[in-house]
Amino acid sequence: MQETDPPVSHEPPKTRLVHRVPVRLRQHWKVLALLAAVVTGLVAVVGPYRIRPYITSDVTIMQSEITDNIAGTVDLFDDDAKHTLVVDISDAQYKRMISAYEKDGDKKWVTADVVVDGTQISDAAVRLKGNSTLMGLGGDRARPQGAPASGGVGGPPGGMTGMAVASAEDPTSLPLLISFDENAEGRGYQGLTELSVRPGSPVVNEALALSLTAHTGQPSQRYAYATYTINGKTTTRLLLEHPDEMYANSLSDNDGYLYKADASSRLQYRGPDQSLYADQFKQVNSVDDGNLQPIINFLAWLDGADQKEFDEHLSDWVDTESLARYLATQNLLGNGDDMGGPGQNYYLWYDLSDKKIDVVSWDLNLAMTGGATTQPDEEVQIGPPPGTEMPGAPGGMPDFGNQLKTRFLESTAWAPNYHAAYWELYDQMYADGTAKALLGDIAATIPITDGLDEQQLSTAVATTDAWITQRMESLDAARLR
Known part of the structure; x- marks a missing residue:
């Protein structure tokens, strides 16, 4: 009997429950179990006498990033459920958030009441998130010197397409980051400390790109579509898991550090002083360690490596198979705003x-x-x-570049790895019909709201479907050459 392929799920694989337990706790569970047994025995023996604990092991084993985990009523990333998100920000707090950004680009946390799928979370915190999307809020400060003002309150920089634009007059247009623990230390919602409200609607391209990345076994982020109401205005929004400390701890069974690249970083060596990298990378987990040394060591090597050294020893520093798959995926997805793009959109995981x-x-x-x-x-x-x-931009174009990406793709030693990964991923993402199947599944989960009608959704899906067709035709022809 001919075997049939299992149905394709469009949702990024759910983080294993064990991965929501801190890594150190998972690795030392036997020690903790023994300690609990000893304490139980001592309680039985000494009864009312007070026992003072004497800790000789690594205290981080006992730490838990979330101590008050709000369960909610339904799994936020269950695509079979209809999700809602309500955000209420007082007029004073809203003006404070907008004026801080307009004045000096400060993305200030303000207090808000949040309701997720019917579960009230009072005194949550929200702030603006993003760079290019927020150019509509910054006035002359945000616009490159000499650049003409865009229509309305702002526009995509340099004529970029596919980008939403924020307006202070329309709170639904603002890309927001919601924090559950900023005002209440240790508080989380279903294992999340932060949740990103993505700009634009319905952005099926982003949801599909996330699903395809996860489908090929690469790190991605979970997401859900929701009926989104902020200060009384309702639309449809994509809610995205934001890489926080718990996310970092779920990436691997091994300990490691997760770093977020800043939009102004270019993966360049600036010297041995860690303070010189404060505007290049932000450490996401184990922040008390303040340890950027793994990145600095790599950049020092990369800065001094000639072509021979780069070809022979890059794999001592970088998981080159993972890098080849990442770069191939970004090209296959037509994403020019990756680690080499103007936004420097990527994270680094150091195992x-x-x-x-x-x-x-x-x-x-x-x-x-x-x-x-x-x-x-x-x-x-x-x-x-x-x-x-x-x-205002050198050469009349946005500032692109990432030397790791460029050197890897130009290396005669490493480029073959990229090409091998490229066509393997192409088969997984496009050739077998996965992309179009996932697109249909995603469209079925997107709610129709005051801000998104049936026609708008249909047009967005048709546009992405046409893009997939054109991508496949172009690459199929390239493969035959």
């Missing part, structure tokens, strides 16, 4: 077991919106057409 670095994808809102005919060895283009001047 303390094998002492190697992995790249984790992030912020795929520009994926699958352009570059459908980009070939495997071409750079995905975003922004204005070639030759268009962008005042």
